[in-house]
Amino acid sequence: MKLQRILAIVERDMRKFFRSPALMMMSMIFPLMQLIVLGYAFGGKIMGVKIAVVDKDHTSASRDVRQRFDAVAAGPRTLKVEDYSSLSDAVVDLRTGFVRAVVYIPPDYSRRVNQGNRPRIAFIEDNTDNFVTNEVLSRMQSLVQDINRGLNPFQPGQRLTVPTPRLQPLIDLQVVELYPYIEYIKYLLAGSISMSIFIVAMIGGGITFIDDKSRGLHEGYLVTPIKKSELILGLIFSGAIKGLMAGTTITIIGGLIAGIDRLWDPVRLLYLGVVLGCTSLGMISFMFLIMVRVSDPLVPRAAFGVLNTRSRSSAARP
Amino acid sequence: MNTTETNAIEVVKLTKQFGDFVAVNEVSFTVHTGEIFGLLGPNGAGKTTLIRMMTTLTPPTSGTAVVAGNDVVTDADGVRHAIGVIPQAHTSDPELTARENMLIHAKLYGLSRVQRQVLIPQLLESVGLSDFADKLVGSFSGGMRRRLEIARGLVHSPKILFLDEPTTGLDPVSRTSVWEMINKLKQASSLTILLTTHYMDEADQLCDRIAIVDHGLLVALDTPARLKDSVPGTDIVEAEFDNPPADWHASLEKLDGAASVTDHDGVTHIASHSGPLTVGELMNLARDRGVTVRRVSVQGTTLDDVFLYYTGRQLRDVASEETRRDVSYLYK
Numbered sequence: 001m002k003l004q005r006i007l008a009i010v011e012r013d014m015r016k017f018f019r020s021p022a023l024m025m026m027s028m029i030f031p032l033m034q035l036i037v038l039g040y041a042f043g044g045k046i047m048g049v050k051i052a053v054v055d056k057d058h059t060s061a062s063r064d065v066r067q068r069f070d071a072v073a074a075g076p077r078t079l080k081v082e083d084y085s086s087l088s089d090a091v092v093d094l095r096t097g098f099v100r101a102v103v104y105i106p107p108d109y110s111r112r113v114n115q116g117n118r119p120r121i122a123f124i125e126d127n128t129d130n131f132v133t134n135e136v137l138s139r140m141q142s143l144v145q146d147i148n149r150g151l152n153p154f155q156p157g158q159r160l161t162v163p164t165p166r167l168q169p170l171i172d173l174q175v176v177e178l179y180p181y182i183e184y185i186k187y188l189l190a191g192s193i194s195m196s197i198f199i200v201a202m203i204g205g206g207i208t209f210i211d212d213k214s215r216g217l218h219e220g221y222l223v224t225p226i227k228k229s230e231l232i233l234g235l236i237f238s239g240a241i242k243g244l245m246a247g248t249t250i251t252i253i254g255g256l257i258a259g260i261d262r263l264w265d266p267v268r269l270l271y272l273g274v275v276l277g278c279t280s281l282g283m284i285s286f287m288f289l290i291m292v293r294v295s296d297p298l299v300p301r302a303a304f305g306v307l308n309t310r311s312r313s314s315a316a317r318p
Numbered sequence: 319m320n321t322t323e324t325n326a327i328e329v330v331k332l333t334k335q336f337g338d339f340v341a342v343n344e345v346s347f348t349v350h351t352g353e354i355f356g357l358l359g360p361n362g363a364g365k366t367t368l369i370r371m372m373t374t375l376t377p378p379t380s381g382t383a384v385v386a387g388n389d390v391v392t393d394a395d396g397v398r399h400a401i402g403v404i405p406q407a408h409t410s411d412p413e414l415t416a417r418e419n420m421l422i423h424a425k426l427y428g429l430s431r432v433q434r435q436v437l438i439p440q441l442l443e444s445v446g447l448s449d450f451a452d453k454l455v456g457s458f459s460g461g462m463r464r465r466l467e468i469a470r471g472l473v474h475s476p477k478i479l480f481l482d483e484p485t486t487g488l489d490p491v492s493r494t495s496v497w498e499m500i501n502k503l504k505q506a507s508s509l510t511i512l513l514t515t516h517y518m519d520e521a522d523q524l525c526d527r528i529a530i531v532d533h534g535l536l537v538a539l540d541t542p543a544r545l546k547d548s549v550p551g552t553d554i555v556e557a558e559f560d561n562p563p564a565d566w567h568a569s570l571e572k573l574d575g576a577a578s579v580t581d582h583d584g585v586t587h588i589a590s591h592s593g594p595l596t597v598g599e600l601m602n603l604a605r606d607r608g609v610t611v612r613r614v615s616v617q618g619t620t621l622d623d624v625f626l627y628y629t630g631r632q633l634r635d636v637a638s639e640e641t642r643r644d645v646s647y648l649y650k
Contacts, residue, residue: 220409224426225398
C-alpha cells in the first residue's frame, strides 16, 4: 500500500469537488441553512405567542387573571394577549392561526370563586401544534397555581383545626382541544403521502432529469421540432402523474392500515385526488425550478439528502 | 434554377464566439442537394459548433445559415422539420426498447399512427435491428445504438441528415457497418448528408466533397480527389535519416520530381510527381553524402497529406493537442 497513490485519489476527488460550486453549496450551505431554520423553529425561547382572552365575567377576580397575563407579557414576554368579547370570534381566529390559544373566563367565574364552588377557566388549544401550545399551557398552569395559592386557606404542613370545606375553592383549568383527537398513525399518514410524492418528484424532477441531460438524451429530443418549454412541461406532467399514482397508492393502502373513516366516499376521494394532483404538480414544478440550470449529476443527489431530511422531519413531527 | 433548390445548405460568414474564444470564424460553404458533405478537422476545430448552429441548437453570433430553404434563426421550426440529426453522443434512451425510441421520435415529428406502423418496422429492418426491436437499448453495443439513432433520425423522411462524428468510439466492424449504411442511404434516396469526422479514411470513403476546418476556419473545400490533386506532387515519399547534414533539406528539394519537402518530428515528407524516381535519386544522394536512410516508403497522396499541406500540421498531432483544450463551452 502506497500513501502517494492514496493521496493521488484524494487529490482527484478534491479537485472535482472544488470545481462544482453547486455541489459545495448543496453539501455545506444547505445544511447550515437547515440548522438555522430548524434550530430556531424548534428550539430556543418561545416569545410573543398571541393568545385570546375572553372575559365574560368582568369582575375584579377575572381582571386579576387578566392582569397576571399582562405580567407574563411584560416580563418573560412569552405571551401577547389580545382581548376578545366573543368566544366564537376567538375560536375562529384560533382556527385561522391568528391566535395560538384561547382563554375563556365564564360569566360565573367570580361567583364560584367567592362560593368556593370549583371555579373554572377554559384553555382552548390548537392541538396540531404541540410545541408552542405546550409552552403556553405550562405558563397557564403556573399562572393558575399562583392564583390557587392565594385562594387556598390551608398551606402545606398546616394542621387542620377546622373541618375541611365541603366545596372545592381552587380554580380548575379545563383544557379543551380545538380539533378532535386523531390517532398518531392517521396523523402520520399525511406526512407519508407527501413524502412518497416528494420522492417521486426528487427522482423524476431531479436525478433522472439531470442524468438524462448529462447523458445527452435531451439533445436528441431538442433537434426535433419540440421546444424546450414543451420538453419541460412534458416532464413536469409525467412527474405529476407518477406523483399522483404514488400518492394515491399510499393514501389507499395507508388509509386501510390506519383505519381512515369513509375512505371510499366518492366525494372525499375526488377532493383527495385534487389535493394529491396539486401537491404532485407543485412539488415536481418546484424541483424543476431549482434543477433546471444544474448539469452536475451529483447536485440533485446532494439536494435529495438535504430536502429528504427536511421532509422526514415534517412527516415525523406533525 | 433557384440556388436554394440545388443547394441543401447555404452557410454565409457563419461565426460563433464564446467570450473571447472564436469557435467558428466567418465560415461560408454550400452543400448541394443529394451529396454527402464532410466537415473534416481535429477535435475542437469547430465542427460540432458548426453543426449545432446548422441544426438550431446554438444561435450563431453572426452570419447566416439556410438549411433546406429555412433560416436557422428566423425559422428554426422549419429547419427542424426538414432535418434529421444524429448527435455525437448516444442520444437513444437506454431505458426504452428500440421500437419505443423510434415511436417517441415519430410522435415528436407528428407522424400518424398508420405512418408509424409502416415506417418503424421498415427502418428497423433497414438498419438490421428487427430482431432487437423489443430489446432495451441499454443492452445494445455502440454500433447498434448508432444504427438505431440513424434509423431514428430518418423516421420523418428528412431532406438532410446531419451526422456528428458517427463512428467515433466504435470498433472497426461497427464503423464499417455504419459506413455501409450511409452508402446505402445515398444510393437509395436523394437524401443530403452532412457528416463531421476526424477520420481521414472515413471522409475519403464516404464524402462527395470535403471541407477542412481548423481553428474555426474553413481552410479548403473540394472533392477528395481534387483536394489530393491540389497537394503538389502526386506521391508522397516518407523517409527518416540518421545525422543528416545542415544543407540536407535544400539538397532534397533539388531531387528529380520533388515538388516540396517538409520535415515533421524527424520524418521527411517529399511530395513528388514520381515516387519511384525520387526514391532512386534519394538513395543515390544519401550514399554520396554518407547519410544513412533508416526508413523510406512511397505512398499516394492521402487526405492526411492534404490536411498537412493546408494547415501545416498532421491531423493526429492536432487531435492530441486539441483534446487538451477545454470544450465545455459546447455544452453551455
